[in-house]
Amino acid sequence: MSKELLRMDHITKTFPGVKALDDVNFSVQEGEIHALVGENGAGKSTLMKVLSGTWPYGSYEGKVIYDGEECHFKTIKDSEKKGIAVIHQELALIPYMTIAENMFLGNEKGKSYNINWDLEYAEAAKYLKQVGLNENPRTLIKDIGTGKQQMVEIAKALSKQARLLILDEPTSSLNETESRALLDLLLEFKKQGLTSIIISHKINEISYVADTITIIRDGSSIGESLVKGRDEITDDIIIQRMVGRELTNRFPAREKKDFSNAPVALEAKHWNVYHPVYTDKKVVDDVSFKVHKGEVVGIAGLMGAGRTELMMSLFGRTYGVNISGEMYLNGEKVELKSARDAIDHKFAYVTEDRKGNGLILSKTIRENTSLANMAGISSKRGVIDIDKETAVAKEYAQKLKTKCPTVEQNVGNLSGGNQQKVLLSKWMFAEPDVLVLDEPTRGIDVGAKYEIYCIINDLVSEGKSVIMVSSELPEVLGMSDRIYVMNEGRMVGELSAEEATQENIMAKIVRTD
């Protein structure tokens, strides 16, 4: 058989507090298409970053052996020189530059003081032809669709004389035809001797192109790699390896109930949302769901499934365009036009992106706590009672066990878990009836997670309803009374607490076409 092109031996990579990769072994044969499969956060991208030199040699343990010699990549440039090219999930193209300019960015033809544009455009045209993209290299990137942009990325990689192509979820933003074209292109390249690693969790895609499959879970490679023709490869085997984590007692006790007779707190019917920039792209597709009073509803799915987009569009249309559908709060039809409107209707959205649109990091705990309910700490004329504000901030800091010397501490100086608690304080102080918690435990340690779960239980015991969006299956299973599964903008399943397992949720996700 063909020779081994890449071997990664005993790779361990730690971030402060987290072991992202734990003794991973990974081997790729020359000329094959190798699929790397795993949940969000399993460590796939980290492994590829070690390979490409994004995490420089010395910041991890273990050996990277490429083309028969051990490599010490310090930067991405080093790995590029060896012919390793990475195509990221989020495209790294500049919209207002032409295809050719993007292709040779940082690698311009001619002299640094005199770019040879004629040569550059001619070369670009050559590579575009190779990937089967029928576009003028002088076209601006913004004027071509996402599918074609992906092709430009691949052409860019080829222009760097790539021998090993790494594609990080290349089809996540493509439609079916585009995806198929891309996969066929990979097969075409394989015939020409190019090796590729494809990161994906779409099982139909993987079984279509991959020769070998390696599954990663929680920073470790699980079992021997599966080789097409040698091992039995079925969906069930892959799913089991992806999710086979043990469900330990990490969740505070709360009796799970069937709430179907309880009054409905929030309901959405036939909800559709389009992307704000690519307005023809539907990010939420005919979604209907409901939450009862006192219920915890989990929304499972992978990143990019449209869950955040769904919730934000419900929260006063703070995301998306051309939103259509009906929304009911406590049985009453509402049309929320802004975040203010949503808050006034006692509906709150606690963001997944606490640094981006959740907290003001340069401001104190006190100022952050009151931000969504300034009326609660000021007079009718808008004069703030700072003493009252301080008292409120302290009350919530105590209630949620936020660790801070004083509430005058800047939020930016707190740990992730404590920031999350301040974010929760802010929304609890706004006194909503329905709370959406989007990835409420992302990036925080186990102890703080447990405390957040306790807070969720307290909230529902007060008769509030919680919608928990989470990519961590154990968390969804451990906390929810009912679970919806979302994928590619659609609701693909609804499960009660008893019938839900990691396997059947994951199966619903990976089997949707």
Add this chain to the structure above:
Amino acid sequence: MNAKKALTKYAMTIATVIVIIFFTFATGGKLILPQNVNNLIAQNAYVFILATGMLLCILTGGNIDLSVGSILCLVGAVGAVMMVNFKLPIFLAIIVMIIIGLIIGTLQGTYIAYIGVPPFIATLAGMFAWRGLANQILQGLTISPMPDNFANLFNSYVPDIFGGGEGFNITCFVVGVIICVVYVIYTFLSRKTKESKGYEVEALTPTLIKMVIICAVVLWFMWKLAQYKGIPVILIWVAVIVAIYTYITEKTTTGRYFYAVGGNRAATEMSGINTKKVYFIAYLNMAFLSAVAAMVTMARLNSANPTAGTNYEMDAIGSCFIGGASAYGGTGSTLGVVVGAVLMGVLNLGMSIMGVDMNWQKVVKGTVLLVAVIFDVVSKKKS
């Protein structure tokens, strides 16, 4: 540790004191002659007024308003033509001047907040356009003098009701004493209410130290003014405006929104706050204060002229940044800006008394601005 924190917090105040001491010696005591203390206020009144407004713009995210000098010139031109050429009543002119300020503010606020023109460009356009319009109205000429009644509104002194003797205005000093007494009583009363409601109170020693320093400064300042002509009316204007804006920025929800938008616009919006309105108010208010500053400047110069207000925006912006406003928005205080304006004023006055060449004065001012911002950036990185 605590002393270090206090040192960082009051760095600009301490720097200002050092600069004052330096110039006092360098000018052989001329800097603190009663007349010069008076001039510090009178000459820089416009800076205080414009800088309080500029702070709001800067708070929203380091945005500045370049058009204030030109608005000032245009408002002044219209006012002068009304009062001097057409001999219209003063109050009518004042109302029209304020309305012009508000109209300009509404225009600029609308395209910045609701159309999304970057503030820098919107106000750069205003900087050209309003000055051009002003010169058209003035036809390139200077209009003077202003009616006495108008000038007196800003340029006179509070008469001495106690009829103090030659060279000492008793009223002025008495007012200083009253301010101190009220301040001390207020501080203790608010401590008491806090205690009675069970809220935490600041330790007594720092409160007392602060109180003693503030009272000493107020008394010294009023003592100096008393030796000249008493309380200049312009000081009252400046004090009232600074007080109002300190109150708005520190005590009201509207004020809080400026800090929130500058700190994180997305998070503010998601908290149900209308961020566009915040931008709109910032620029509407800036134009309004420009109109007020226009009147102050007309009264002081006793004229309206085509170059009035040139570079005033730079004085205001400089004061804000020297006074600790962040160039990225979200931090800064009205009182900090006052300190910044005082520091700039002392530099101007001190160097002028010493007879330093105008060009070198600019070099010094530029350097001070740069050092202040470097200090701000570095001390933030460390914390």
